[in-house]
Amino acid sequence: MKTKQNQPIRVAFAGCGTIAPLHLIGLLAQSEIVQLVGLADPDLVAAKSLARQSAELSGQSEPDVFTTLDELLATTQPDVVHILTPHHTHVDLACQALQANCHVLLEKPAATRKSDLEVLANAIQQSGRQLGICLQNRYNFASREAHMLLTAKTFGPVLAARSFLTWWRDDQYYLQSPWRGRWATEGGGLLINQAIHTLDLLLWLVDDPVVSVKGHLHTDHLEQVIEVEDTASLLLCFEKGATGVFYATNAYPASSDPFLEIVCERAILRLEGSDRLTVLDRSGNLLEDFPQIAKAGEDAVSEAVDRFIPAGKSYWGKSHALLIADFYQKIRQEQPFAIDLTEGRRALDLLFDLYDANRKRQ
Ligand SMILES: NC(=O)c1ccc[n+]([C@@H]2O[C@H](COP(=O)([O-])OP(=O)(O)OC[C@H]3O[C@@H](n4cnc5c(N)ncnc54)[C@H](O)[C@@H]3O)[C@@H](O)[C@H]2O)c1
Structure with a gap:
């Protein structure tokens, strides 16, 4: 060493x-x-x-x-x-x-x-x-606590998961660093650069292999500036039967906190932004609003x-x-x-498949 x-x-x-x-x-x-x-x-x-x-x-x-x-x-x-x-x-x-x-x-x-x-x-x-x-x-308070609860199987198996990421990137962001917005240098757009974090959290929290994925990728907002996608919607099927829905865009001028929800057999976990984690019963009644507590160190x-x-x-x-x-x-x-690398490629493997499928469709 x-x-x-x-x-x-x-x-x-x-x-x-x-x-x-x-x-x-x-x-x-x-x-x-x-x-x-x-x-x-x-x-x-x-x-x-x-x-x-x-x-x-x-x-x-x-x-x-x-x-x-x-x-x-x-x-x-x-x-x-x-x-x-x-x-x-x-x-x-x-x-x-x-x-x-x-x-x-x-x-x-x-x-x-x-x-x-x-x-x-x-x-x-x-x-x-x-x-x-x-x-x-993965080090955000909300994701870490949710991961502990899910790993301990506190609320039974995961049935469904959804996530919304509505952010804003304007033309200045792409002009400032011209490698962004190009297939050859960025390797994709919204999914590989911004939404990769939220997609990674969703896959990490559900922690079950994805057996099929369907996706729609668009360039809705900056067509004249970038080659790559700025908006994506995905439907994921997990091996043990859970379904995931994922929507992300860089076209929302009032950038907001990412939202992630994991529905388990006995409770619903909601993550808003990096720090807010709430647990609800299956009827939507609040069970717990987790206070933010730092881990030792x-x-x-x-x-x-x-x-x-x-x-x-x-x-x-x-x-x-x-x-x-x-x-x-x-x-x-x-x-x-x-x-x-094994963990770091969870979301990447999925989005490379989506990019391939999208290219073939076009
Ligand atoms: N984890 C996050 O939340 C997060 C946030 C922003 C950026 N990033 C990542 O950080 C990386 C850099 O992004 P950025 O926004 O800082 O880009 P940037 O364009 O602002 O800076 C990139 C820098 O790398 C330099 N560079 C280019 N080729 C190089 C080489 N061969 N050797 C050494 N330096 C080289 C450029 O001159 C430039 O100064 C990207 O992978 C991006 O996705 C991650």
Whole structure:
């Protein structure tokens, strides 16, 4: 094992764009055990700006910056690489890092093609390193509590599940990063980029193989700007007989909290946003409105995150920091991190099939 107890874990980032500051804050909350040693981005202005931000917030020296991951790996020899780049680069960069003997924390989606998932699986196996996927919504209070109740089979078998995701993405979002909105570089649209989180939660909570899926994908809202879908409706049939209905769109100007409902034999679980979980009886009467209680150790992560958010800036959720804290704890303890490639591809396998079916239909 390369990571030695009592020595900081050496961390590097590939990609210094929109999501990178969230990973930086997650790392700062772990500053006792990790050290950010390098940043790679072909856009050196972005890399230098993040390096400055890191030094200002941590009070330590700036991490070195590079234009390629190759150069970074050869020079800084990190233990862990976070891959925070456009979707189509994920598999190559992750394989490079694994071959250099690094653990990898990979932003979703793991890949843009089914065949690449096998390439990634082989690279993980050959390296003996861990690869974790950033599906941070599994760390939301509501999803975690619902998962515990469902795993304990508290309310009997799942009969049905539904989910609504109504968000807004305008043309500026796509113009800001032109890799978005293209089949070749984003690998899809709403499903692979935004709705993947909610679809993953639905599959994780129902926890039964999908035996059939029918889907309708549309580009209703930004036809002139993007090639990919911005709206999708799916009908899922699960092996033990449950039915799932899923609707998602990026065309709703009043972006709202995702809604997820799991109907079990003896109760209905409703998740609204990241924190609200209610349990109702089968007639719809409220049985329990769960108070939000942090798990042991989470308060410390939350406090550390609060310390590093620049004053006046809003912050959408602490789940990234919780996932990052858990990932490093597992690396430190040489234990497997739960959201590995097998978990990270649950939603991907399904949406690749949907994309294929949609292409054939067209
Ligand atoms: N988990 C979440 O909720 C969440 C939220 C937002 C974004 N993301 C994911 O984060 C990833 C990045 O998204 P973003 O919004 O930050 O994109 P972005 O366009 O803002 O930034 C991407 C950065 O990667 C750099 N880059 C491109 N090729 C590179 C390479 N070969 N090596 C190193 N750097 C490279 C670009 O120059 C850019 O600075 C995507 O996978 C996206 O889906 C996840």
